[in-house]
Amino acid sequence: MSSCIYVALDTPDLDQAMAIAQRVSSHIGGIKLGLEFFSANGRAGVRDMASLGLPIFLDLKLHDIPNTVAKAIQALRPLKPAILTVHAAGGRAMMEDAKAAAPAGTRVVAVTVLTSLDNRDLSRIGVPDGSAAQVERLTLLARDAGLDGVVCSGAEVAAAKALWPDGFFVVPGVRPADGSSGDQKRVVTPRAALDAGASILVIGRPITQAPDPDQAARAIKATL
Numbered sequence: 091m092s093s094c095i096y097v098a099l100d101t102p103d104l105d106q107a108m109a110i111a112q113r114v115s116s117h118i119g120g121i122k123l124g125l126e127f128f129s130a131n132g133r134a135g136v137r138d139m140a141s142l143g144l145p146i147f148l149d150l151k152l153h154d155i156p157n158t159v160a161k162a163i164q165a166l167r168p169l170k171p172a173i174l175t176v177h178a179a180g181g182r183a184m185m186e187d188a189k190a191a192a193p194a195g196t197r198v199v200a201v202t203v204l205t206s207l208d209n210r211d212l213s214r215i216g217v218p219d220g221s222a223a224q225v226e227r228l229t230l231l232a233r234d235a236g237l238d239g240v241v242c243s244g245a246e247v248a249a250a251k252a253l254w255p256d257g258f259f260v261v262p263g264v265r266p267a268d269g270s271s272g273d274q275k276r277v278v279t280p281r282a283a284l285d286a287g288a289s290i291l292v293i294g295r296p297i298t299q300a301p302d303p304d305q306a307a308r309a310i311k312a313t314l
């Protein structure tokens with residue numbers, strides 16, 4: 091059975107990303123490449139990673155005016171990523187244009203509230219009523235814009251899924267019970283995220299920074 095774990099390969103080093111992906115490939119369902127990897131390696135690097143045969147989640151979190159986001163996605167079309175992210179805060183028109191520009195078969199999902207933010211951070215950027223309310227608002231906006239799903243923390247995924255039962259829910263900020271949270275502020279365990287309704291789990295440092303990434307991925311998978 092395919093794994094719901096997407097490993098986040100947050101490194102500028104293509105060889106390192108390739109080596110980790112190969113080591114953990116039997117425990118994961120896909121590879122997540124973000125800004126760090128893409129800024130260093132571009133579309134050619136994404137193609138190299140895709141040669142491993144696993145689905146590619148291109149997590150660029152696009153957030154700009156609708157025309158700019160649509161043109162950026164058109165430039166990414168040849169890569170045919172399985173999943174692509176935009177920020178829901180870019181607004182409904184931006185999300186509609188993002189979906190229209192994406193290749194058929196690519197899930198476009200909207201980041202609601204970054205898992206590195208807590209309610210104090212949100213209050214400082216003009217969101218006084220907390221992450222739960224903001225995730226619900228932006229989930230409805232993403233649904234109405236025709237996207238495929240959202241990114242939220244495991245603490246909000248059950249409520250988001252109740253609003254959008256057939257949505258696709260990406261949950262980062264996932265940590266094994268004994269794991270360090272680092273810069274993540276809204277964290278849950280892999281098992282709790284899945285039980286709450288996550289479609290896929292994004293897991294980076296708990297696997298990539300472990301002394302033995304293969305063993306770490308295997309141990310996390312065993313809890314699911």
Ligand SMILES: O=c1ccn([C@@H]2O[C@H](COP(=O)(O)O)[C@@H](O)[C@H]2O)c(=O)[nH]1
Binds near residue numbers: 149206274294
């Ligand atoms: O709200 C969000 C959206 C995306 N991410 C990304 O997920 C991984 C998490 O990495 P860890 O090392 O497991 O913390 C990372 O690539 C982020 O860019 C997120 O964490 N939160």
